[in-house]
Amino acid sequence: MSNEKRLKDRVAIVTGAAQGIGFSIAERLASEGAITILADVKIAAAVAAAERLVKQGFSAEALPVDIGEDASVAGLAKSVDGKYGCCEILVNNAAIGADTHIETMKMEEYQRIININQDGAVRMAMAFVPLIKKAGDGRRIVNVASIQGLRGWPNQLAYATAKGAIVNFTRALACDLAPYGIMVNAIAPGFVDTPMSILPDGSHEYDSDWFRDIYVKYGRIPLRRFGKPLDMAGPAFFLCSDDARYVTGQILSVDGGVSATF
């Protein structure tokens, strides 16, 4: 990697950046010179995460947001506008994991997941597009979808429905925002080792023998390992960078090849 800071002084906001994939993306953007805002509902963890970046010599701060709430998102946009006057990069990463099955799911649970995982990204885009339009070069929106937005998966009805919506939201938004030079793309992570993969009983989703057999031993993941948050950072950075100036409306699977198999 060259020493050139390719996002120097660009304002970048990453939702759900207190941990996991969001933190890795925020760290990469900050390392490339972006003024990086780590926006999260877990504000204490986000503050600690931002401090880790500042200690590395990067420009970062934490701001609270609940992407499930209109007023909270509007408050975040107002803070960023007041402090920076614009925003070049929005990464819609925050989401929640939850098992849901059509026969047992309650409508309130479905709506809770859709409200955060699907509507949260729409809400953020509505609030931040005016700020992105005020920015200079390098206007970008990157959504974090999932391979579950591209394929079906048992017991994930609401999550997969929301991620499928994020996939086509990315394409439709790209068409709306192309006249403003705002590129809109998504990454679709595969199985990534983050706190989201911890099951309610404290065990790790990917640690069971059957999971390892199918995905690693027999190669349902062709690269034969689970992803790490850091594996997501480079592809997300590419979509935020000037190198993506002619790329919009695309979904980049970052999944060790899972979606290439059947």
Ligand SMILES: NC(=O)c1ccc[n+]([C@@H]2O[C@H](COP(=O)([O-])OP(=O)(O)OC[C@H]3O[C@@H](n4cnc5c(N)ncnc54)[C@H](O)[C@@H]3O)[C@@H](O)[C@H]2O)c1
């Ligand atoms: N881990 C995986 O295997 C995997 C696979 C595919 C896609 N993804 C996607 O990647 C993204 C990041 O997932 P992760 O695995 O790092 O998850 P994670 O649970 O480790 O982190 C999610 C972050 O989002 C924050 N968050 C949750 N609800 C929020 C809200 N309402 N407002 C603001 N912040 C909120 C959490 O506090 C947390 O810091 C998500 O969009 C997820 O769906 C993850």
